[in-house]
Amino acid sequence: MTASNRLYDRYDVVVVGGGPAGLSAALVLGRACLEVLVCDSGKGRNAPAAGVHGFLTQDGTPPAELRRIGREQLRPYEVHFHEGAVVDARKTEGGFEVTLDKAGVIACRKLILATGMADVLPEIPGLRELWGTSVIHCPYCHGWEHRGQPWAALVPPETAIETATTLLGWSNQLTLLTNGPSRLAPDDRAWLEEHAVEVVEGRVERLEGNGGQLQAIWLEGSRRLEREVLFVRTQLRQPSDLPKRLGCELIADGPKAGMVRTDPFGATGVEGLYIVGDASHAGVPSVASAVAEGSIAATLASKAIFTEETQRPAGGPVRRE
Incomplete structure (x- = not known):
């Protein structure tokens, strides 16, 4: 199995955002034998910086190079990529449906948003x-x-x-x-x-x-x-309206205004929806923290999927082998 751009109609998890948090989540999910779609618009908050700092083993690595390495290390796993935005998402009985820019509608069981925040200069x-x-x-x-x-x-x-x-x-x-x-x-x-x-x-x-x-x-x-x-000290705004569309609670004021309220592990008030990286109010805005948050949320999402599968009646649908 290799990471690719071919798309299924349904995935175990869709990850929106191809930065450090999103790629970290995809790595954990891929290694858990799950089918993952990463949707990446290519608009990283730290793109203007010459290098990423404070991240062990990668101190000084250019942001684009860090993404390239992250993608390369996903190649052994069932991780696919959509090079574009997610224009809509909605909760369904079985999970979520996400509408991709110029690529139709994809169903998934869990949804991880790693869409970051945007600086208002x-x-x-x-x-x-x-x-x-x-x-x-x-x-x-x-x-x-x-x-x-x-x-x-x-x-x-x-x-x-x-x-x-x-x-x-x-x-x-x-x-x-x-x-x-x-x-x-x-x-x-x-x-x-x-x-x-x-x-x-x-x-x-x-x-x-x-x-x-x-x-x-x-x-x-x-x-x-x-x-x-x-x-x-910039003001921050959500670059995506997906959290609001999905019913997440946004912080109204203070230094974390605009961020999504989550628990310490990225879970939101919407079942099966996780917010990681800068967009979550629970974390610290850094690459190292984003990677950790993506890993933690992916672990919880995978465990939730495994639990659901063991609770299905005999003969019920299972994941693709």
Whole structure:
């Protein structure tokens, strides 16, 4: 058996998302002798990054290369791929039906969504061109490469102390940008001053950079602030409406707003539906965590299938051999 692009009408499990969480789930399911379909639109959140970091044995591997390796290691198993989106999904008596982009409707017994989250970037000219290289959202992913450099942070005032506490681990040259009049509480401003964190007021007008490297931040009044790294706490949104269509509960507000509420193992309030990776509120947004979550949810899904099969009456339908 080999991983392929040929499609059955029915699978044991459909995995939506071909990133680390989805491929990890497919690996566990394939090794459990189950028939799996992975649907991959090819839109990974970390695609702009030069490398994946903090993932044992793969530190620094480019995201596209990590996906290639993951797919290659699925070749021995009954894992198929659909190169495209899932445009609809619904719960059925026997599991789920998913509608594939230009490929019809596929039935499955369990459904794993590994669709991730999408960053909503601030509308600042020049930012998008530097995103994932020197404008970053995760110091644990990208901080070591910029250790000791002059940093700036563009964050809401309510997270200023938390952000500064973390970022000072990578650089003691830290500037907090208020992007307008400061709304910092007096105690917070005093803490920042005590820890030599500069506070710069004024609207950020544009970023200056070259070849992916930030060089300066331009503020209103033609002020030019030379910095090499900008940390941005982005807003997040669901890139897929499948969780909502299937009746999942989304977190309404707070730092995990937009994520799906799950239990610690990825299970949702919809029987047979699992959410893994960045889209789940229960996890930590990192490649290593996504891989673990995919593995755990796949194990639970496979056990549920095995349990259902042993409870069928004699002569009932069984999996394809």
